[in-house]
Amino acid sequence: MTSSKIVAVIGGGPVGLAAAAHLMERGMTPIVLEAGEQAAHAVRQWRHVQLFSPWKYNIDGAAARLLAATGWNSPDPEAYPTGGELIERYLDPLATKTPLRDVIRTSSRVTAISRVGFDKAKTKGRESAPFEIRFQNGKGPETLRADAVIDASGTWSSPNPAGVNGLAAIGERECAARITYGMPDVRGTERERYEGQTVAVVGAGHSAIGTLIELARLRDNAPPTNVIWLLRGTDPSKAFGGGANDKLVARGELGAAFADLVSKGAIQVETGFGITHVSASGERLRIGAGSACCGRHVVVDELIVATGFRPDLWFLSEMRLRLDSAIEAPVDLAPLVDPNEHSCGTVRPHGARELRQDEPGLYLAGMKSYGRAPTFLMITGYEQVRSIAAEIAGDHEAAARVELDLPETGVCTRGGVEVGTASAGCCGGPAPVGADACCAEDADAKTAGRSGCSCS
Known part of the structure; x- marks a missing residue:
């Protein structure tokens, strides 16, 4: 299915570039707005860190297909890259040697998003109005209009403070x-x-x-x-x-x-x-x-x-967001990632349905979609944007389809109490209301006629 839609992608990191690749594959025109001087600016800040997931979990399918056309050789899928290797062997070639190079705008920091002719309070006809994205670069303020927006700007620039109560400790800023x-x-x-x-x-x-x-x-x-x-x-x-x-x-x-x-x-x-x-x-x-x-x-x-990160929501103030009041993740995703309920670090695959907002056409993806929850895997973000791109293109069947198997962490808690190991598979959040299951993954298994996750 193809479309002539223009989609603004905020953030040129791994998930943002993957989103652009999926959009382009479906015939849409992505415009990637990256605040840094180069794509993957945040990854460059931790290039010394070795990832705990191997290459097979860090390369997006649509991105790999774009790279293959350039003669790119995929790294050993079982090897563990550093952030620097992720940049040099994957992200830099993706951003500079594929058609994505023509749609990435670096040094472009988004400052606000609204609907053309609509403030936040005005409803009638809102869903038909294009988005207006304002961003700042070396030339000054600029404006982009788009049919949809994927915010994959991450959380790296918004670290949590040292203070135990969520605020900066007294004297923290002065020191x-x-x-x-x-x-x-x-x-x-x-x-x-x-x-x-x-x-x-x-x-x-x-x-x-x-x-x-x-x-x-x-x-x-x-x-x-x-x-x-x-x-x-x-x-x-x-x-x-x-x-x-x-x-x-x-x-x-x-x-x-x-x-x-x-x-x-x-x-x-x-x-x-x-x-x-x-x-x-x-x-x-x-x-x-x-x-x-x-x-x-x-x-x-x-x-x-090193107390984690939180989403920067200020430039979305004119958007109609539907976020969990505690975790600041989309309300349908929050129960799956809420660390108060479980700390598995592995969340069942999810996509456009769980990430939808009250603002039609706006999606939060990647680490930002997790709000204040920790332990995000890159491949989870790739599945998110594959689904979102399909939804924007009108391919609802593909958007709803699950195309990802995630590795388990070996430890799982529910309500703060350890209830299983990797074989338990209870890391998918709570079961749907009325389901005779201990969690969402258990419910999915039983619905499919399997024995369930066995962690209860």
């Missing part, structure tokens, strides 16, 4: 010179900053764990380096993952290596440490938990905040 967010290259380009220092890391996800491991390795060559893990919770083992049960072997190995370091005392662990205050202590940082006068505190040289 910004000694605070880094995300996953710095502690053994590479930023080695001099961290070597021989006392460094605290706050967070319990893969970014925090990976950074703590790298700091511990740095200390092997620079013994004065001290590593402190500031854990908001009270059980360090929750960060160790599924180990050998994880179908992404590198992810399981990461958790196992971290558990070993913790057990050996290579990393100082401060549990129940919810940061409330950060202040200067000479040339160092005093990080406090609890009241400023009577709580606990540690004194360090550097603080790395």
Whole structure:
């Protein structure tokens, strides 16, 4: 099915480029608006990081078909790339050597989206009006009109703060010179900053764990380096993952290596440490938990905040969004990714239906679609945009079809309680109302006449 529709794709990262490839394959015209100077700007910030998913989970099908026409050789599907290798062997060729090069506009930061002739409150005829996307580049403000919009701008530029209550800790902004967010290259380009220092890391996800491991390795060559893990919770083992049960072997190995370091005392662990205050202590940082006068505190040289990310929604203020009030994900997706309900890290495949908004033709995709939920896999985003492109083109059957099998994590919780392992397969969110099943994946299996997920 073909269409002459123009679709604005916000973000030129892996999912945004995949969206453009699927749109182009269906005869539509994508326009990719990338805020950075090059496509995949965010990935370039973590090019030193090795992914815990192999190449076979990091290459989109439509993108691969575009690349194949250029004589591109696909990497070993079982090898694990770094962010830099992802750029050099996949994203750069995709952005510069395929027809996508003609539709990517770099240094183009989106500042607002609306409907032509309609503010947010006006309804009649709204769905027929084109979108107006305003963006800023070196020439100044510009405007693009489009029939649909896919926001795949990610969350990298909106890290969560160090503060335990969702706000910046008191003094956090004033001490910004000694605070880094995300996953710095502690053994590479930023080695001099961290070597021989006392460094605290706050967070319990893969970014925090990976950074703590790298700091511990740095200390092997620079013994004065001290590593402190500031854990908001009270059980360090929750960060160790599924180990050998994880179908992404590198992810399981990461958790196992971290558990070993913790057990050996290579990393100082401060549990129940919810940061409330950060202040200067000479040339160092005093990080406090609890009241400023009577709580606990540690004194360090550097603080790395790896507490996750949140979506930047400000340029969508004139759009009619339907987001979960807690997770800030589309309301139909939120139950599948809500970390309050499960922490599996693997979510059953989903697409246009779960990502739809009250603004017809607008879709959030990729990491941004997860809102504040963690543990997003690139291949999940590829399935999202395949489905969205089909829906925009009017191919509703293809949009509804599932074309993806996801690896399990080896650990699954429901309501905060561990209920199974990789074989349990209970990572698909709650079962539909009225279904005799423990979760959505179980319900899907039983509907198809299979035995279910067996995790109840």
